[in-house]
Amino acid sequence: xxxxxLETLKPLQQPLLQNSIAIRDLSFQDRSLVILEAVNxxxxxxxxxxxxxxxxxxxxxxxxxxxxFLKPARGTLSLxxxxxxxxxxxxxxxxxxxxxxxxxxxTTLDVVLQGALSRTxxxxxxxxxxxEKGRALLHQxxxxxxxxxxxxxxxxxxxxxxxxxxxxxxxxSLLLLDEPTAHVDPGAEKExxxxxxxxxxxxxxxxxxxxxxxxxxxxxxxxxxxxTATPFQPHEIxxxxxxxxxxxxxxxxxR
Amino acid sequence: xxxxxxFLVMALIAALFSSVTSGIVGSYVVVxxxxxxxxxxxxSVLGGMGVVLFLKSSCGWxxxxxxxxALVAAIASSLLMGWIHFKAQEREDTVIAALWAAGMAxxxxxxxxxPGYTVELTHFLFxxxxxxxxxxxxxxxxxxxxxxxxxxxxxxxxxxxxFDEEQVSLQGFSRKRLYLLLLCLTALSLVLLIQIVGAxxxxxxxxxxxxxxxxxxxxxxxxxxxxxxxxxxxxLLGIFAAYQLNWPPGATIAALSSxxxxxxxxxxxxxxxxxxxxxx
Numbered sequence: 001x002x003x004x005x006l007e008t009l010k011p012l013q014q015p016l017l018q019n020s021i022a023i024r025d026l027s028f029q030d031r032s033l034v035i036l037e038a039v040n041x042x043x044x045x046x047x048x049x050x051x052x053x054x055x056x057x058x059x060x061x062x063x064x065x066x067x068x069f070l071k072p073a074r075g076t077l078s079l080x081x082x083x084x085x086x087x088x089x090x091x092x093x094x095x096x097x098x099x100x101x102x103x104x105x106x107t108t109l110d111v112v113l114q115g116a117l118s119r120t121x122x123x124x125x126x127x128x129x130x131x132e133k134g135r136a137l138l139h140q141x142x143x144x145x146x147x148x149x150x151x152x153x154x155x156x157x158x159x160x161x162x163x164x165x166x167x168x169x170x171x172x173s174l175l176l177l178d179e180p181t182a183h184v185d186p187g188a189e190k191e192x193x194x195x196x197x198x199x200x201x202x203x204x205x206x207x208x209x210x211x212x213x214x215x216x217x218x219x220x221x222x223x224x225x226x227x228t229a230t231p232f233q234p235h236e237i238x239x240x241x242x243x244x245x246x247x248x249x250x251x252x253x254x255r
Numbered sequence: 256x257x258x259x260x261x262f263l264v265m266a267l268i269a270a271l272f273s274s275v276t277s278g279i280v281g282s283y284v285v286v287x288x289x290x291x292x293x294x295x296x297x298x299s300v301l302g303g304m305g306v307v308l309f310l311k312s313s314c315g316w317x318x319x320x321x322x323x324x325a326l327v328a329a330i331a332s333s334l335l336m337g338w339i340h341f342k343a344q345e346r347e348d349t350v351i352a353a354l355w356a357a358g359m360a361x362x363x364x365x366x367x368x369x370p371g372y373t374v375e376l377t378h379f380l381f382x383x384x385x386x387x388x389x390x391x392x393x394x395x396x397x398x399x400x401x402x403x404x405x406x407x408x409x410x411x412x413x414x415x416x417x418f419d420e421e422q423v424s425l426q427g428f429s430r431k432r433l434y435l436l437l438l439c440l441t442a443l444s445l446v447l448l449i450q451i452v453g454a455x456x457x458x459x460x461x462x463x464x465x466x467x468x469x470x471x472x473x474x475x476x477x478x479x480x481x482x483x484x485x486x487x488x489x490x491l492l493g494i495f496a497a498y499q500l501n502w503p504p505g506a507t508i509a510a511l512s513s514x515x516x517x518x519x520x521x522x523x524x525x526x527x528x529x530x531x532x533x534x535x
Contacts, residue, residue: 089427104286104418105475114415117426124408150473
């Protein structure tokens with residue numbers, strides 16, 4: 001029987017001992033507007049990190065810097081000892097559903113298979129093995145029956161699960177998710193978060209989310225991103241603000 | 256018999272070759288929503304043609320064909336559009352409109368400085384497929400096969416680029432190079448199609464068949480095949496109608512495809528309304 005991609009993602013050997021992300025004195029500005037400054041951060045392999053913070057605080061910018069889509073104004077950033085551009089093929093990225101054209105003529109499976117674009121042959125053919133892996137992932141996400149449905153006709157939760165399947169198809173070492181539960185109902189939100197919890201220790205996960213309550217018991221670290229990045233242990237969030245309360249940026253300004 | 260007319264036979268073969276090109280490239284242009292960019296490239300072509308006609312007249316370079324000028328102008332403007340897309344911190348639509356106007360203005364200025372060439376320019380502005388020579392047919396076939404080959408090899412990459420540019424980069428490909436390749440392919444196709452419908456109407460043949468195909472199919476490769484078939488159908492019917500009615504072929508093809516598009520659009524909206532009423 002075909003091994004599904006989720007199963008083939010084995011737990012990491014000696015997770016949390018090796019660094020996966022090392023950021024030193026990182027700053028980024030858009031023209032004259034400083035978006036991130038003096039960011040210092042070290043994350044271990046296999047960690048599950050939740051990024052939170054106010055809108056415009058720099059969460060998406062930090063993800064784009066990690067993917068090498070933006071260049072820092074100052075500082076260094078290394079992923080598994082390499083530059084972000086060198087590591088791109090080892091990353092899976094789940095954007096918000098918003099920017100996609102609802103009329104685009106692609107089925108759900110077509111979108112998932114974009115995750116194996118780098119595996120196409122010189123003549124542009126995708127080996128059948130990857131199609132099978134794509135189907136297996138859709139099955140794992142509970143979307144098998146929607147394989148041929150146009151992607152634009154999926155509900156918010158279904159589309160996000162398809163995008164997670166696309167991100168996982170390349171068997172990434174680093175999974176970046178930008179508010180995957182932003183436009184979904186509570187049922188779909190739970191399904192997506194459960195899925196991410198199942199992926200814990202199989203790859204390093206950076207998740208932008210405001211749903212701290214559901215994630216506190218699973219996250220290894222919480223990262224407040226508001227012009228700079230301040231790490232917290234889950235129990236600190238519990239102690240300081242009570243469960244589920246949004247952290248107050250003023251209280252953290254001089255931390 | 257219509258086929259007894261050798262000019263008409265050549266025109267029909269040219270239409271079939273160019274349908275393959277316009278159907279494939281037009282599908283990427285429509286789903287990527289860069290029809291306006293394609294329009295700007297097609298009008299900038301006039302600048303290149305105007306300069307070539309001027310050089311032919313003033314320097315006596317009779318070997319220069321206006322299509323060479325069209326090709327250079329189309330490629331140059333597509334590279335410029337690509338640069339604007341990635342680099343310029345400016346409103347993209349405004350820059351596209353400026354280039355659109357600049358191309359036409361350069362064309363008009365150089366043609367006004369070139370006595371006796373207005374008829375030739377009119378053919379390129381409005382198209383005249385009955386002008387197609389054997390060497391033009393070879394050029395159309397050669398470029399058509401080239402476009403087909405590049406599209407087959409790059410189809411998955413182009414599709415991903417049109418859907419989600421960031422995903423292309425994450426998979427280790429250069430989205431800038433791919434986007435420029437797509438724009439250059441569009442420029443080549445536009446130059447080919449200009450011979451059939453002319454620079455002013457070429458955008459109709461590039462955009463309308465894929466737009467109608469998009470209403471009929473949700474699979475991208477089906478959409479492309481349908482767009483090629485529709486493009487061929489419009490071109491053939493348009494040429495026959497123009498021959499019978501003694502109308503200009505380019506304008507007839509563009510008018511026919513526009514009418515079918517408007518009819519399909521209203522039919523689809525009507526169907527959607529009926530479906531919504533049933534659901535209510």
